[in-house]
Amino acid sequence: MTHTDVTTERFHLALVGAPNSGKTSLFNALTGSRQKVANYAGVTVERKAGAFVTPAGRQVTLLDLPGTYSLRGRSPDEEITRDVVLGKRPGEAAPDLVLCIADATNLRLTLRLILELKRTGRPLLVVLNMFDIAQRRGVSIDVDAMSAALGVPVITSIAVKKAGVEELRHRTDEFATNMPAVTAGDGWTPLGLSEMKTLQREADRIIRETVTMPSKPDTLTTRVDAVVLHPVAGLVILALILFVMFQAVFSWAQPLMELLSDSFGALGTLVAQVLPEGIIQSFLQNGLIAGVGSVLVFLPQIIIIFLFILLLEDFGYMARAAFLMDRVMGGAGLHGRAFIPLLSSFACAIPGIMATRVIDNRRDRLTTILIAPLMTCSARIPVYTLIISAFIPAETVWGWVNLQGLVMFGLYIAGIGSALAASFVIKFFMWRDYQPAPFMLELPDYKLPRLKSIAIGVYTRAKMFLQRAGTTILSMMILIWFLASFPQAPAGAEGPAINYSLAAIIGHALEPFFAPLGFNWQITVALIPGMAAREVAVGALGTVYAIEGGKEAADAIGQALASKWSLATALSFLAWFIFAPQCASTLAVIRRETGSTKWMVVTFLYMFALAYVASLITYNIAKAAGLG
Amino acid sequence: MTAHPTASETSVHELRLGNAPRGFIGTIVALQPDIAGAAESGHELERHLLEMGFTEGARVEILHQGAIQRDPIAVRVDNITIAVRRREAMAVVVK
Ligand SMILES: Nc1nc2c(ncn2[C@@H]2O[C@H](COP(=O)(O)OP(=O)(O)O)[C@@H](O)[C@H]2O)c(=O)[nH]1
Ligand SMILES: [Mg+2]
Numbered sequence: 001m002t003h004t005d006v007t008t009e010r011f012h013l014a015l016v017g018a019p020n021s022g023k024t025s026l027f028n029a030l031t032g033s034r035q036k037v038a039n040y041a042g043v044t045v046e047r048k049a050g051a052f053v054t055p056a057g058r059q060v061t062l063l064d065l066p067g068t069y070s071l072r073g074r075s076p077d078e079e080i081t082r083d084v085v086l087g088k089r090p091g092e093a094a095p096d097l098v099l100c101i102a103d104a105t106n107l108r109l110t111l112r113l114i115l116e117l118k119r120t121g122r123p124l125l126v127v128l129n130m131f132d133i134a135q136r137r138g139v140s141i142d143v144d145a146m147s148a149a150l151g152v153p154v155i156t157s158i159a160v161k162k163a164g165v166e167e168l169r170h171r172t173d174e175f176a177t178n179m180p181a182v183t184a185g186d187g188w189t190p191l192g193l194s195e196m197k198t199l200q201r202e203a204d205r206i207i208r209e210t211v212t213m214p215s216k217p218d219t220l221t222t223r224v225d226a227v228v229l230h231p232v233a234g235l236v237i238l239a240l241i242l243f244v245m246f247q248a249v250f251s252w253a254q255p256l257m258e259l260l261s262d263s264f265g266a267l268g269t270l271v272a273q274v275l276p277e278g279i280i281q282s283f284l285q286n287g288l289i290a291g292v293g294s295v296l297v298f299l300p301q302i303i304i305i306f307l308f309i310l311l312l313e314d315f316g317y318m319a320r321a322a323f324l325m326d327r328v329m330g331g332a333g334l335h336g337r338a339f340i341p342l343l344s345s346f347a348c349a350i351p352g353i354m355a356t357r358v359i360d361n362r363r364d365r366l367t368t369i370l371i372a373p374l375m376t377c378s379a380r381i382p383v384y385t386l387i388i389s390a391f392i393p394a395e396t397v398w399g400w401v402n403l404q405g406l407v408m409f410g411l412y413i414a415g416i417g418s419a420l421a422a423s424f425v426i427k428f429f430m431w432r433d434y435q436p437a438p439f440m441l442e443l444p445d446y447k448l449p450r451l452k453s454i455a456i457g458v459y460t461r462a463k464m465f466l467q468r469a470g471t472t473i474l475s476m477m478i479l480i481w482f483l484a485s486f487p488q489a490p491a492g493a494e495g496p497a498i499n500y501s502l503a504a505i506i507g508h509a510l511e512p513f514f515a516p517l518g519f520n521w522q523i524t525v526a527l528i529p530g531m532a533a534r535e536v537a538v539g540a541l542g543t544v545y546a547i548e549g550g551k552e553a554a555d556a557i558g559q560a561l562a563s564k565w566s567l568a569t570a571l572s573f574l575a576w577f578i579f580a581p582q583c584a585s586t587l588a589v590i591r592r593e594t595g596s597t598k599w600m601v602v603t604f605l606y607m608f609a610l611a612y613v614a615s616l617i618t619y620n621i622a623k624a625a626g627l628g
Numbered sequence: 629m630t631a632h633p634t635a636s637e638t639s640v641h642e643l644r645l646g647n648a649p650r651g652f653i654g655t656i657v658a659l660q661p662d663i664a665g666a667a668e669s670g671h672e673l674e675r676h677l678l679e680m681g682f683t684e685g686a687r688v689e690i691l692h693q694g695a696i697q698r699d700p701i702a703v704r705v706d707n708i709t710i711a712v713r714r715r716e717a718m719a720v721v722v723k
Contacts, residue, residue, distance in 0.1 A: 069679040074672075106708055109681055193671060196678050204683075213707070222691075225709075229702060231695035323711045327696040438673070438716050439700055440680055443709040 017101030019067030020444040022129040025159035027064040056173045076362040104134035111203035131156040138214035146210040160450045221445045249347045256300035264293030287481030305351045310457045314449030332420040333427035335364040345375035349586045374419035379534040390558035391570040503528045517615040518569040568622035575618040581607035646718035653689045654722040661719040681705040
């Protein structure tokens with residue numbers, strides 16, 4: 001390729017390396033906030049692309065590929081890495097240069113990967129990262145000798161400091177000005193077992209010749225692990241970390257969430273005052289502002305959960321949590337890494353599903369995504385509280401247990417139990433032929449997280465959430481508002497306007513279907529706006545029973561329900577909400593994260609079936625017990 | 629530069645890493661991946677173990693084990709730590 005205008009021709013770089021070698025840190029250092037997180041089409045793998053400009057003004061696109069120890073392509077993530085490197089991924093430019101990131105304190109496995117990468121014919125640049133830690137520990141590396149032995153240029157870097165990154169930009173320019181003709185990808189075949197062993201022997205030889213290891217290993221990690229991985233102390237520490245995390249999610253986020261919801265409320269009221277009564281006012285207040293507001297209030301929780309997850313990841317604790325929980329989760333056919341995402345789902349399934357990105361195996365990740373909405377999210381709390389306080393007496397049973405609290409606890413347990421059971425069933429029926437991913441995980445040395453990298457991570461997740469709220473969720477809200485508002489009530493009509501709407505027509509039409517559950521048409525109607533977010537069902541019940549004041553009047557709604565519903569109906573309603581498939585934003589996020597509509601439909605249908613059966617059983621048992 | 633014993637000269641204290649107790653220190657003699665019940669079978673498991681550094685001659689030490697049935701185990705392989713289930717570790721012959 002001859003010289004062309006450096007400013008117009010994009011240069012493609014890809015980061016390849018073992019997990020925890022510092023790819024994401026380097027990616028963040030090079031691109032700052034100029035990054036875009038999305039999915040590869042059709043697969044559940046995160047695609048992170050960013051851009052930066054070299055000193056010579058060259059526009060560079062950088063891909064942060066999933067971490068891997070080989071080009072074997074054992075999981076979809078590793079397949080992506082392999083295909084991009086080979087230039088075989090449709091829709092992805094073949095990288096002009098592959099940056100192999102190696103942890104300088106831990107070279108054995110990465111050097112073998114580098115030798116494997118070399119055989120693809122793709123131009124390589126080896127980056128010995130974490131050079132600061134290597135120096136501190138007394139690891140000395142003869143960089144020139146290593147470069148000669150590998151036959152590939154080698155530079156050192158400290159991804160978490162600006163200095164190490166500057167050289168990379170210069171090197172990119174240098175490389176791009178005399179780019180060799182590339183003949184990569186063709187004729188590449190996967191390594192055989194004996195070739196792997198040969199490459200590992202060669203890697204070990206290069207390490208012997210160019211690296212001097214200190215006699216003492218990282219004692220800090222060893223000492224911390226003695227406590228953190230202790231069978232008893234380790235579980236206690238994990239429980240403590242989770243306790244703090246949930247305190248944070250529920251109590252730190254609370255003031256911010258109230259502020260947000262009050263602001264949206266005030267905005268709605270303002271619109272109501274400024275605009276004349278009518279369709280436009282109703283659309284802005286009830287459709288747009290209330291609808292988007294009800295989702296945006298979860299932003300503080302999402303930020304806090306991701307803050308914790310990213311911090312724990314960067315510390316190197318996540319792999320330890322997976323180690324501690326693997327057997328417990330394994331009993332239900334789940335991977336140890338599914339633990340944190342499922343816990344996050346107690347706050348809201350959306351960040352939980354987004355957090356499944358830490359699970360690298362696609363099927364394990366899909367199972368986790370499918371069951372995450374069964375964990376009792378905070379949006380169910382308003383519904384549970386309303387029904388429990390209206391129907392369950394505040395009695396003390398067995399001398400010391402509060403009955404209302406007990407029912408609440410039971411609802412949580414029912415959620416967890418059904419999630420575990422669902423996972424078991426999914427594994428059994430859908431993927432029986434499939435061998436579960438073996439649990440083989442490197443436990444990296446502990447490291448101090450870098451604030452900037454964490455901040456960028458949280459920022460990108462928050463941005464993604466906001467973009468979604470602005471598109472998918474917004475259109476859902478508009479649809480639901482439309483159903484609840486049209487056609488409008490005729491002049492002088494009795495009762496609330498929603499009774500004349502499409503929602504009511506649908507509610508009446510669906511009533512026979514829901515009647516076996518003990519649901520009357522008002523409940524059926526309330527389930528429709530509840531599609532937007534589960535807690536909206538509370539307000540919707542208020543609307544259909546013509547109670548003024550919305551959420552503030554929860555007591556009034558409770559009293560109305562207590563006089564109009566039988567206990568059997570109330571219990572059936574609770575059972576419905578344990579499963580409650582109707583959360584548009586969760587369904588939308590499942591579609592986005594799995595890259596397919598199919599899994600969204602599957603989730604909806606299976607949760608719907610569970611909800612229906614659970615309510616049916618609950619209602620009939622309660623009626624038989626004389627509670628009807 | 630150690631010479632690896634061939635299969636015929638079975639040394640006295642050979643055992644499977646998956647059966648070794650916590651605190652065990654030894655050297656990998658061979659990978660014999662055809663074990664029942666492993667998540668991956670045969671070549672794939674051997675390849676996977678090789679990728680994680682379980683090569684003949686590597687020094688291994690069992691640092692930690694889980695609370696339930698002493699599973700999984702955290703193994704120091706040369707200078708890195710790998711968490712692995714005992715089932716898969718059965719493929720690793722150590723002495
Ligand atoms: N001291 C130091 N820490 C680093 C360096 N590069 C990455 N880290 C830390 O190593 C951990 C893992 O890095 P990350 O970029 O997430 O690795 P990835 O899995 O390859 O994306 C994080 O805690 C980083 O802060 C470095 O050059 N020096
Ligand atoms: Mg990363």
